[in-house]
Amino acid sequence: MSFDLVVKGGTCVTASEMFEADIGIKDGRIAALGEGLNGEDVIDARGNLVMPGGIEAHAHIAQNSATGGMTADDYTSGSISAAYGGNTCIIPFAAQHRGMGVTETLDLYDSRAQGASVLDYSYHLIVSDPTEKVLTQELPAAFKRGITSFKLFMTYDKMLVNDAQFLDVLSVAKEHGALTMVHAENAGMIKWMTDRLLARGLTAPKYHALSHPALAEEEAIHRAICMAKLVDAPLLIVHVSTPEGAALVQNARDAGAKIYGETCPQYLFLTHEDMDKPGMDGAAFMCSPPLRDKATQDVLWQHIQAGTFDVVSSDHSPYRMDETGKLANGPDAPFTVIANGMPGIGARLPLLFSEGVGKGRLTMPDFVALSSTNAARLYGLLPQKGTLAIGADADIAIWDPAAKGVISTNNQHDNAGYSPFEGWKVTGLPITTLSRGTRVVDRGQLYAKAGHGQFLPRAKFDATG
Amino acid sequence: MSFDLVVKGGTCVTASEMFEADIGIKDGRIAALGEGLNGEDVIDARGNLVMPGGIEAHAHIAQNSATGGMTADDYTSGSISAAYGGNTCIIPFAAQHRGMGVTETLDLYDSRAQGASVLDYSYHLIVSDPTEKVLTQELPAAFKRGITSFKLFMTYDKMLVNDAQFLDVLSVAKEHGALTMVHAENAGMIKWMTDRLLARGLTAPKYHALSHPALAEEEAIHRAICMAKLVDAPLLIVHVSTPEGAALVQNARDAGAKIYGETCPQYLFLTHEDMDKPGMDGAAFMCSPPLRDKATQDVLWQHIQAGTFDVVSSDHSPYRMDETGKLANGPDAPFTVIANGMPGIGARLPLLFSEGVGKGRLTMPDFVALSSTNAARLYGLLPQKGTLAIGADADIAIWDPAAKGVISTNNQHDNAGYSPFEGWKVTGLPITTLSRGTRVVDRGQLYAKAGHGQFLPRAKFDATG
Amino acid sequence: MSFDLVVKGGTCVTASEMFEADIGIKDGRIAALGEGLNGEDVIDARGNLVMPGGIEAHAHIAQNSATGGMTADDYTSGSISAAYGGNTCIIPFAAQHRGMGVTETLDLYDSRAQGASVLDYSYHLIVSDPTEKVLTQELPAAFKRGITSFKLFMTYDKMLVNDAQFLDVLSVAKEHGALTMVHAENAGMIKWMTDRLLARGLTAPKYHALSHPALAEEEAIHRAICMAKLVDAPLLIVHVSTPEGAALVQNARDAGAKIYGETCPQYLFLTHEDMDKPGMDGAAFMCSPPLRDKATQDVLWQHIQAGTFDVVSSDHSPYRMDETGKLANGPDAPFTVIANGMPGIGARLPLLFSEGVGKGRLTMPDFVALSSTNAARLYGLLPQKGTLAIGADADIAIWDPAAKGVISTNNQHDNAGYSPFEGWKVTGLPITTLSRGTRVVDRGQLYAKAGHGQFLPRAKFDATG
Amino acid sequence: MSFDLVVKGGTCVTASEMFEADIGIKDGRIAALGEGLNGEDVIDARGNLVMPGGIEAHAHIAQNSATGGMTADDYTSGSISAAYGGNTCIIPFAAQHRGMGVTETLDLYDSRAQGASVLDYSYHLIVSDPTEKVLTQELPAAFKRGITSFKLFMTYDKMLVNDAQFLDVLSVAKEHGALTMVHAENAGMIKWMTDRLLARGLTAPKYHALSHPALAEEEAIHRAICMAKLVDAPLLIVHVSTPEGAALVQNARDAGAKIYGETCPQYLFLTHEDMDKPGMDGAAFMCSPPLRDKATQDVLWQHIQAGTFDVVSSDHSPYRMDETGKLANGPDAPFTVIANGMPGIGARLPLLFSEGVGKGRLTMPDFVALSSTNAARLYGLLPQKGTLAIGADADIAIWDPAAKGVISTNNQHDNAGYSPFEGWKVTGLPITTLSRGTRVVDRGQLYAKAGHGQFLPRAKFDATG
Numbered sequence A, B, C, D: 001m002s003f004d005l006v007v008k009g010g011t012c013v014t015a016s017e018m019f020e021a022d023i024g025i026k027d028g029r030i031a032a033l034g035e036g037l038n039g040e041d042v043i044d045a046r047g048n049l050v051m052p053g054g055i056e057a058h059a060h061i062a063q064n065s066a067t068g069g070m071t072a073d074d075y076t077s078g079s080i081s082a083a084y085g086g087n088t089c090i091i092p093f094a095a096q097h098r099g100m101g102v103t104e105t106l107d108l109y110d111s112r113a114q115g116a117s118v119l120d121y122s123y124h125l126i127v128s129d130p131t132e133k134v135l136t137q138e139l140p141a142a143f144k145r146g147i148t149s150f151k152l153f154m155t156y157d158k159m160l161v162n163d164a165q166f167l168d169v170l171s172v173a174k175e176h177g178a179l180t181m182v183h184a185e186n187a188g189m190i191k192w193m194t195d196r197l198l199a200r201g202l203t204a205p206k207y208h209a210l211s212h213p214a215l216a217e218e219e220a221i222h223r224a225i226c227m228a229k230l231v232d233a234p235l236l237i238v239h240v241s242t243p244e245g246a247a248l249v250q251n252a253r254d255a256g257a258k259i260y261g262e263t264c265p266q267y268l269f270l271t272h273e274d275m276d277k278p279g280m281d282g283a284a285f286m287c288s289p290p291l292r293d294k295a296t297q298d299v300l301w302q303h304i305q306a307g308t309f310d311v312v313s314s315d316h317s318p319y320r321m322d323e324t325g326k327l328a329n330g331p332d333a334p335f336t337v338i339a340n341g342m343p344g345i346g347a348r349l350p351l352l353f354s355e356g357v358g359k360g361r362l363t364m365p366d367f368v369a370l371s372s373t374n375a376a377r378l379y380g381l382l383p384q385k386g387t388l389a390i391g392a393d394a395d396i397a398i399w400d401p402a403a404k405g406v407i408s409t410n411n412q413h414d415n416a417g418y419s420p421f422e423g424w425k426v427t428g429l430p431i432t433t434l435s436r437g438t439r440v441v442d443r444g445q446l447y448a449k450a451g452h453g454q455f456l457p458r459a460k461f462d463a464t465g
């Protein structure tokens, strides 16, 4: 058999092992793994790692917030940055705001993504208004459309659902086989802390960290887990940032509950001290949950190693440090009206590889599992995405494990205008990214066009299979 | 490329996913995974599962005990039974008795295995006499020979090591990269309970269970873990049989220690009530640790699902119900002088598949991980064994997931003369077993000859790799 | 010195020990403990136990609910029943309803209690409407008035506070030294379960138990503890009814937080099966949290023994089984509109003594601690109440440890018209109750008059002193 | 009634409360608590605290070790130092060495104590040789003699019992109602660490700490608890020095086991850095378990507050810094042959009061419980000792809570020749100690004579009573 493209001589890495093999690609799919394969086109991968491309499962792209802001990245810039960072698939959010229908929401995001993305994509549906119609008609319709993960917020006045609504959504999700995701922070605690800080005139960006105490995360994660247990539905806690929160996920898992956890590079590499900068500079490091401390980083790494977290995502939330983003409310705005979030879709994998594999914390198969395979499994994409199996989409990232680089906004290819990881040195970088057998990025050059990426209807969540 | 053998059209299952593919085998190795492969010989696997063959990592074969008994199976019958049960590799024990050297021990077991096994094999080295010479010369020599796992006993007067000796062995193992395994039961508790039972004339087989209380296992596992932590060495607890013991393994793992656990089918499927039979009949169900209760089975299953156990092994210890085995000390012997153990090398995988995958407790990739891949990883055989990767030995088991059978000593092909699982109905059975591309068993027929199996030098233990 | 009254020859029991002594009482206070004391009046206590009278710290008396109902007992009948049951002090609730001021509330309850009670009393203030005025003016004023415990609800639409309000009250309580108490059940879970039950027509009393799942208690207790930790304020969880809830209290205590727990006889002696009766009969056993199961009883007892619970209170909530009480909404009312609660102020101590001390679960000092001393310490009454110390009020209960009786509504002296403990046999009964040296009840006869009891201003909560 | 002695006007403190009262003493017993009491002799305690005298339940006095050394204090100096330090009762050890009978041992210690002690005393019996005769005849005989606590060692070659022996002793203790105590450290770990340190020439005193790792304590405590559970016998872990060990005690208690814990001032106030001194100076701080670190101190305090430890004892083990004690094996002796232990019988209570009550960590009743009442309860002395109850021995310590002092060997009145707490400033000091109504020490002056103290037969251990 002759192949359209052969990736030759690389060291293949999957979530379970490493082996030398050529990969034969035909019609965009992996048609063969073997030795001595020939194809019309050949990529010489000798000395390099050949891995399933990363799946970025937590990113805010072309997303408008309830208060009117719009992320700095659209599907083109967002997916390009992802591709440069070794990803071949993205699952941003489609956010229902109150008063909007779910179908309307999905149509809107389809219009934003279609023809724009260079990578295949799906959305998690953010549900902020679970009306009767949403619960009984629109969520089932979304599910049929291949949207099989629903995200809820326990904080943010305009987004949060109350506990009974949370149970309603879990119940519908369970019935259809969708996975519920949750941003877990206690709204009341945040409000109470915020009120007291503002009352004392403590409005600088750094006070954002105090306004979102670790106990607010611990509380909300416990509550969310209790609700998932009541319904016996699976639940994924996004962006876990505290030792206490991680321990709750671990304990629930240990006890047999279908509770999953995600953490993010910012909680592994940055601390709240990064917010303690003059003027508004600290605002670049504002995100929710906020950055914690050094001791927390160590515990989170330990949880990654122990299997508490299935995914490490970027939570890419790009807002520029100007009036279109963080400074929309002026240069003296209190932390309460500064957009939360930071970019990172391009930096996630190089940081995780360099600090994880390079520092001996992770094996290479662990890296593949955390960056790609587990997300594919959780979000209904395996084995189409997330692995190097026969029949899978040829979504492949080729890495030079010895390449050295420095993270900088200049090499991130997004529109945020800054990187919170500016200056971090990394060893190991993606050099080629293939999407369905097509070069998206190769040795620094962008090849794929906006629109190459297609919408991915996803299968239902199936923890046992 | 043309292959020596192609397994066509099956559903391949690895530890991480399932996909349809042909497997092309050349020179005993997997040379290709793909579509439309051709070979001189073809096995039609349509409708069947194609999995890495099982690795039986806990079996007592051709092993003489410290008190003089010999197991009923030698490397020929033991490996044949394993092959019928879907295994392609076995790692029994080479037991050093006090006064024996390690090299002498390994030479002895080489002589017993060579030319006898139908499957590739290695041994775990049982160390009962860690003299200075053993520690400084013979264990390193064994390691160089490819014996990279050492097993210790915390009970049995003639086999046990004391705590300082345990630390000595852990220390040598750590230095070389060997994995230490331990039979963890508290010798003093067992002796104390036994003395009291005998003093009251309670000698029937069923009292064996009382003489090995759950607390004896809990205690010894905790102690073993403390010792592993002191040395910072990896440790695998074999045949965990109690909720308390499993929880200790889980907690240690959760906290980042390199502690691994194994359980066995008998603890999942049988209970101590099976020992409560007239005369010596209960002796067939005597093993150490002893069978526990129904509630324990549920907890052990939960731990399998939660990832506490990396391996489920048979602890195949075949003794016939006659004067060569269980009845060596006569028909009225007290439980203290009856050989411990039960056969199960052939039944392990059908039971695990049927009760695990068939009952919805495990996914198929979970089954592969538990039966093969994890053992290969822990014992230094991955990716040569334990997976379907390019370059791996073509050690493959083809299963008919719908085949129905009944476990019976008649279909186990071992020499034990009975099966503790007699009468268990299973769905899903191995129909073909390939060792390095050669049919060992195919649709009930044995093809490979004694001596086909070769000794496998194993790589060092590497938790991070 | 000559005494007004001497209790002679009894076995005195305090929270820490037992000893033989006469008690000399002068001017209503304990003036001496000694031997051979003489007084104008003498009670022969030989062969009997002389203990600090019980302090009933959780009772609903002369309390109107947010939905308009009134408890069947006023301060006269409630205190008389308490006195017959071995109590010498009661701390019911003064319930602020929304729109009411706190001072107004306390004045109202003063008017209900003054001249009515036969025992000394105080109130816990229920805060349902923590307005700015309440927080900054009225709670401090209540505290000055000697009301040093505030109770909050996390469920019941008309009573509950939200999380930010909870933090506000904790913060004010901490500042002044008041103890916050909480009814901890998750309102959203209860609503969600209730809606689903009603939607299926499941309205009988027994469904009340399903509508208040154990997870709702576990969740709310965890949340409440998190909030107490955020403010670093002490918190008492009332009527803990689940193993999970008790474990949370225990863990928080173990970790050094000032978290306290209370459970009630109904959770120790009854189960939800008591609600499974024809027609409305099950309504007699409706309370919130609801009755659980037998396994729970055992765990709660274990927690009592382990010190998790400082107090065992009755949660006396008397509603008659007629149109004034449970049947106010008719004989076919769904469980959602049936008054919650059951009587028990008179049965608490005989049950606790008989099942606790009599069954070997508690020592006599444990009984005194649980029934009296701990409540006095937590609620700012020690050493005036709750112990047999010089200078303390002569609030004494004399018990015949061998007396046998049967709990029946006929001997409870309350107005509920039924007892959920009807028919329970007990050994050990109070025979004389003294309030400030005055006989309230003696050998079945009531002596004290309504109005003997006085309001007790209480000291601030002081965990370290 | 007129009394022999009245302690007037003090603030009485018991384990449960504080109150103002006079104490009337007659015939050596507390005959009255009251107001306006008169006696032939009067002590003015106005402004002072009147507490049950301390019970020192862990001290090595007139004890010869298995290797031949003798403690620096005999019953005269030891009891005098205790009395100056606010104690009124001591329970040192009577140590059976291998080959000795138990009766012989007790007779020997009787001969050492009789006529020597200024305070009442008993012994815990150290059992190092539990022969059949010891188990069946001598331990029961010791129990009848009023020796109701047996101590075992898990380390020290000449003292330790193996696990089966441990179970034997627990079993006999349970049968009679004795409390077993244990020095819990893993002998094998200590030996292994020691061998490696010596092999590297690391022999200075400070290496003692490394040779007794925290894991050795954690392991042995867990093992001891498992054995106590197997027998269902009560067990007290002496001198707990690690967070892990304390947590095991706490968890066992939480789960309902009768496991008790003790810690000592040295683990609360000193660290292993105190051993890091030139030459042999560090030997003054050598004890087993060894001193740990600052973080451990905080955790141990937290456990004291949480109730994990019932007693805080001195583990007074006086060896002089000369050839009679620490330097018996010369000035260059390796740590392995230096006597373990440090003095502290006189410093225990002032340190605990000043750092506990004075720093807000303990209430005064907590102090009484930890220093006296709990020991009396555990060791069968309540209510004769350990409380201020009618009929109790008038063993009273009067403290000036405002007195300031500095711990120094000069004011300790023992024979150790140094104090590890030299220079510690304390606020709150005992000024008068009464034993059975007789002044032992009063305002710095010693009154009682050697021989005042009498042997105390103790009652059986009774956790529920």
Ligand SMILES: [Zn+2]
Pocket (backbone or CB within 6 Å): A183, A238, A239, A288, A289
């Ligand atoms: Zn979020």
Ligand SMILES: [Zn+2]
Pocket (backbone or CB within 6 Å): A058, A059, A060, A315, A317
């Ligand atoms: Zn996000």
Ligand SMILES: [Zn+2]
Pocket (backbone or CB within 6 Å): B183, B238, B239, B288, B289
């Ligand atoms: Zn074994």
Ligand SMILES: [Zn+2]
Pocket (backbone or CB within 6 Å): B058, B059, B060, B315, B317
């Ligand atoms: Zn075995």
Ligand SMILES: [Zn+2]
Pocket (backbone or CB within 6 Å): C183, C238, C239, C288, C289
């Ligand atoms: Zn309530």
Ligand SMILES: [Zn+2]
Pocket (backbone or CB within 6 Å): C058, C059, C060, C315, C317
């Ligand atoms: Zn209530």
Ligand SMILES: [Zn+2]
Pocket (backbone or CB within 6 Å): D183, D238, D239, D288, D289
């Ligand atoms: Zn000791």
Ligand SMILES: [Zn+2]
Pocket (backbone or CB within 6 Å): D058, D059, D060, D315, D317
């Ligand atoms: Zn000692």
